[in-house]
Amino acid sequence: xxxxxxxxxxxxxxxxxxxxxxxxxxxxxxxxxxxxxxxxxxxxxxxxxxxxxxxxxxxxxxxxxxxxxxxxxxxxxxxxxxxxxxxxxxxxxxxxxxxxxxxxxxxxxxxxxxxxxxxxxxxxxxxxxxxxxxxxxxxxxxxxxxxxxxxxxxxxxxxxxxxxxxxxxxxxxxxxxxxxxxxxxxxxxxxxxxxxxxxxxxxxxxxxxxxxxxxxxxxxxxxxxxxxxxxxxxxxxxxxxxxxxxxxxxxxxxxxxxxxxxxxxxxxxxxxxxxxxxxxxxxxxxxxxxxxxxxxxxxxxxxxxxxxxxxxxxxxxxxxxxxxxxxxxxxxxxxxxxxxxxxxxxxxxxxxxxxxxxxxxxxxxxxxxxxxxxxxxxxxxxxxxxxxxxxxxxxxxxxxxxxxxxxxxxxxxxxxxxxxxxxxxxxxxxxxxxxxxxxxxxxxxxxxxxxxxxxxxxxxxxxxxxxxxxxxxxxxxxxxxxxxxxxxxxxxxxxxxxxxxxxxxxxxxxxxxxxxxxxxx
Amino acid sequence: xxxxxxxxxxxxxxxxxxxxxxxxxxxxxxxxxxxxxxxxxxxxxxxxxxxxxxxxxxxxxxxxxxxxxxxxxxxxxxxxxxxxxxxxxxxxxxxxxxxxxxxxxxxxxxxxxxxxxxxxxxxxxxxxxxxxxxxxxxxxxxxxxxxxxxxxxxxxxxxxxxxxxxxxxxxxxxxxxxxxxxxxxxxxxxxxxxxxxxxxxxxxxxxxxxxxx
Numbered sequence: 001x002x003x004x005x006x007x008x009x010x011x012x013x014x015x016x017x018x019x020x021x022x023x024x025x026x027x028x029x030x031x032x033x034x035x036x037x038x039x040x041x042x043x044x045x046x047x048x049x050x051x052x053x054x055x056x057x058x059x060x061x062x063x064x065x066x067x068x069x070x071x072x073x074x075x076x077x078x079x080x081x082x083x084x085x086x087x088x089x090x091x092x093x094x095x096x097x098x099x100x101x102x103x104x105x106x107x108x109x110x111x112x113x114x115x116x117x118x119x120x121x122x123x124x125x126x127x128x129x130x131x132x133x134x135x136x137x138x139x140x141x142x143x144x145x146x147x148x149x150x151x152x153x154x155x156x157x158x159x160x161x162x163x164x165x166x167x168x169x170x171x172x173x174x175x176x177x178x179x180x181x182x183x184x185x186x187x188x189x190x191x192x193x194x195x196x197x198x199x200x201x202x203x204x205x206x207x208x209x210x211x212x213x214x215x216x217x218x219x220x221x222x223x224x225x226x227x228x229x230x231x232x233x234x235x236x237x238x239x240x241x242x243x244x245x246x247x248x249x250x251x252x253x254x255x256x257x258x259x260x261x262x263x264x265x266x267x268x269x270x271x272x273x274x275x276x277x278x279x280x281x282x283x284x285x286x287x288x289x290x291x292x293x294x295x296x297x298x299x300x301x302x303x304x305x306x307x308x309x310x311x312x313x314x315x316x317x318x319x320x321x322x323x324x325x326x327x328x329x330x331x332x333x334x335x336x337x338x339x340x341x342x343x344x345x346x347x348x349x350x351x352x353x354x355x356x357x358x359x360x361x362x363x364x365x366x367x368x369x370x371x372x373x374x375x376x377x378x379x380x381x382x383x384x385x386x387x388x389x390x391x392x393x394x395x396x397x398x399x400x401x402x403x404x405x406x407x408x409x410x411x412x413x414x415x416x417x418x419x420x421x422x423x424x425x426x427x428x429x430x431x432x433x434x435x436x437x438x439x440x441x442x443x444x445x446x447x448x449x450x451x452x453x454x455x456x457x458x459x460x461x462x463x464x465x466x467x468x469x470x471x472x473x474x475x476x477x478x479x480x481x482x483x484x485x486x487x488x489x490x491x492x493x494x495x496x497x498x499x500x501x502x503x504x505x506x507x508x509x510x511x512x513x514x515x516x517x518x519x520x521x
Numbered sequence: 522x523x524x525x526x527x528x529x530x531x532x533x534x535x536x537x538x539x540x541x542x543x544x545x546x547x548x549x550x551x552x553x554x555x556x557x558x559x560x561x562x563x564x565x566x567x568x569x570x571x572x573x574x575x576x577x578x579x580x581x582x583x584x585x586x587x588x589x590x591x592x593x594x595x596x597x598x599x600x601x602x603x604x605x606x607x608x609x610x611x612x613x614x615x616x617x618x619x620x621x622x623x624x625x626x627x628x629x630x631x632x633x634x635x636x637x638x639x640x641x642x643x644x645x646x647x648x649x650x651x652x653x654x655x656x657x658x659x660x661x662x663x664x665x666x667x668x669x670x671x672x673x674x675x676x677x678x679x680x681x682x683x684x685x686x687x688x689x690x691x692x693x694x695x696x697x698x699x700x701x702x703x704x705x706x707x708x709x710x711x712x713x714x715x716x717x718x719x720x721x722x723x724x725x726x727x728x729x730x731x732x733x734x
Contacts, residue, residue, distance in 0.1 A: 307530055325540075325543065332554070343565060354572055371585035383642070413687075
């Protein structure tokens, strides 16, 4: 169960409220005028220090200022504000500034409402007791600052004076009136005064005078439209409400009456059989609304600031975590949806492909050797047969070459297959090796021909010319790759030595190598 | 850190933890769902790829069958698959020699040998065999050589490859000294080296090979 403690510090009393299960209960009240009250409070703190504690100040020594500062931002603004606050409130940690508005004319300065406690010595004993006992203080709050929250449930104008009234705890013969002027839900000014009950209408007259004084003050400060009427929201205890209603209102003021019990109902207040006061209502609101930014940060309660920083960091971390989670989730969902759409399209394509495949499979009924094996065997047979040089195509080339050369008689024909480099090489036989290089990629048949010239009459020139004519004809055949003449009827090569008898009439011979392209045959 | 009161930041810490857990859960779940979609896409793509490969294989097989089946059938007819028919060759040589009147036909057939994979790219599971065959004879006319080889080719007992031939005339032309025909009347002499190629399935490991004798 969440249990909070609200310490409500007034000028004379320290009241301890306990908040649990959305209900406020009064634990103890210490009269600060008694010497041992702080000792008792300290002992109480030692027993109950595990609770979260808030300190609510309902003091009369708070001061309020309206300041115009140049419109700056960031670090400059905080430096400017802290300088101004230090000047107005020398005790560090007992001031708070609230940006009220920005002027619409002139330098367009920012207007700040600054409130604080100039002399914190009256607070020091309580603060020290809290600090000495290591109490986890959530924050130090000012009751007037909670006024806008207090009146939030009821209808009210933008600028109004809130008047609350409580019985004086130290003196039954008077009431304490707190007048709080609120502009646009921000605290401008607050004042606490005691008014004696007296006889008859003394309290009403006293209160009216105080309100008129406040009007005068605000009018002088130009917080009101010049000489305009002021709306006054009167939240009074029931026992004096009736007497106020029958008496005339303060000059330049319009009263709006509200019962504090009704206000409590509007704020869902639940108290445990103790007198409802404006401070107990403030304590309830403070505890009920949970974590709230502290108004003051006394130096001795440095923990407040540190914890606030941690909370801010955690809040920021929460926001970052949420943003990151949302961004990554959105990205994942977006990608997922895109992928799903693509998958749907792919699936439809895949099913079409499946149907096509099924149709192909049905149309392909084959039983026999594997097609690759078919190809392999056929390719193998082609490779083998490429190495074969059957005589008929060779005879065909020779016949067409030697037609019209009846004076040349072939005496010897030899052919063999020369495999291209890197392929099958058939067995070579004996001394009759080809003189033609095998630099081609298709298999060649090298045909070596030897022959004689018949009816030779000693005319070597004619004989050589005939042979050269034969070689030319062979070269013209598209099946012939190369023709090399190894010997002519008379060897007239300048690099060779020649020796013969002129009378030697032996039959001259010749020798030619012809390379044939097997693919072309 | 020792000064920090957990109770003051409890709500924020709890909220941070809850939001972090929620965030992690959200991102993980969405990531998981996205991963599943990616996986499903990959499966569909793999299926499509497989279908395409199968279709391509069928088309390729159809093309291969169209291109090679007829030639493969010819190879079957040519006796390329199976054992060599040496006796048939010898019988044919005798028949042809009688028909062409080639009494001095001399032939030599070497032992069949297995051709290594480095010589020809042989399909797996197939062994290639070669029988070296050499013959020489006198011929009346060069056309007899064509007939002799045609007879051997017609045997349908494997692939016949003519590797080398040497054809020489018995006498040479002489000027003013015409050559006499020999009493035999054979004008040419021929010597040819040929090979018969046959193929067979590879013997399973452990069984004796028939390639070497």
